[in-house]
Amino acid sequence: MLAMQYRFVLPADYDMAIIRQRIQQRGHLLDGFPQLEWKAYLWSEGDGQLQGAVNAYAPLYLWQDNDGINQFLASPGFAAVCADFGRPPVDIWSVWACLGSQALPTAAVCYQQTQTIAPGTSLAALCRQEQERATRLYQQGAVTVLSAYDPQQWRLLRMSAWSTAQDAMQQVLHSDGYQIGYVAMKS
Template sequence: MMAMQYSFVLPADYDMEIITRRIRDKGHLLNGFPHLRFKAYLFADRKDGDIGAQDNLYAPFYLWDAPEGADQFLTGPGFEAVSRDFGRPSVETWIGWHAELDRDLSQARYASREIRPIAPDCDLQALRARSAEGARNALKDNDAIACLTAFDPTSWNTLRFCLWQSPPERGSEDTQLYRVGYVALP
C-alpha cells in the first residue's frame, strides 16, 4: 500500500471555482483506475471558514494498492494534463502502514492530513502499532469515514490521513484541513 499527494499553492485571489469545476468535470475519470483504492480530490479555499485555510490549495491525495498504479498514473495523460496546467509538482509518497476504509468514501466532504517527524530513537514497530490503533479509534470515536497511516523513510515522518463527513477539529499545528470535491473509487 502506498499513499501519494501533490499540492499546488494558488494565488490568494485565485478563483477557486476553477478548481471545483475541474474536479466536477474530471473527477470521475479515475474511477476504476488500476491499483487505486481511492483518490480524494482535495482543495482549500482561504475564504472557507469551516477549515481555516491559510492558502488556496489544490492537493489531490491517493491511496494505491501497489506502486504500479502510481507509476501508471504519473506517466499517463491525466498527470500530464495537471502538469501542463499547473506545473509539474513534487510528489510526496509514503509507505502504507494501516488503512481503515469501512464506510462509504463517496460521503466524504472534508479531509485532514497530519505529518509528524519520527524521532531517531523511535521504535518503529511500536509506532506502527500505535498509529494503526489511532486509525481504528478515529473511525470508532471521532466519526471519521476513513483513516490511514503511513511513513516516509526518506524524511522520517509519519502521515495520518482521514476523510470526514463533517468538519473535523484541527488537532495540532501539523494538521492541514481540506474540502473534498470528489472521491474516485475502484
C-alpha cells in the first residue's frame, strides 16, 4: 500500500467555500477509481477551530499499488487540479499500518503529523512502534489510523481520523487538523 498527498496552502483571504463546493461537486468522481482504496478530501480554514489550521486543500490517498498513482496523475481529474491551482509536489509514502479504512467515510476531521526520521533510527523498531501507536489510537476512538514513511526524505507520516474534533483532543497534540469534505472509496 502507498499513501499519497499534495497540499495547496491558499491565501488567508481565500474564500474556502470554493473548496467546499469543489469537493461537493467533484468528490464522487473518484469513487471506484482503479487501485484506489480511498481518497480523503481534506481541507482546513485558518480560523483557529482546528490546531495548526491554515487555508489549505490537502487530499490524502491510499493506493493499492503504484499503477493506481500513475493512472491518477495522468488523469483528466489531476490535470484539472493542476490547471486550477498549479502542479504540486506529490508526496508518496510506504504504508506501515492502516486501520479502519472502511470507517473513514464516518469521520469528520483528521489530524496529521509529519516528522523527520533521525539518521541511525532502526526502521524495524520504528515500524513496530508506529504499528503499536496506530493500534492505541484506534482503540482510543479514531475511526481510521494511517502510519507511513518516506525513505527519500526520511519522514514519518501519522494520520488519525475522528468522528468529531472533540474525540481527538488529547490523542493528537501537535498535529495539523483538517476537515474531511468527502471520502471516495473503492468499489
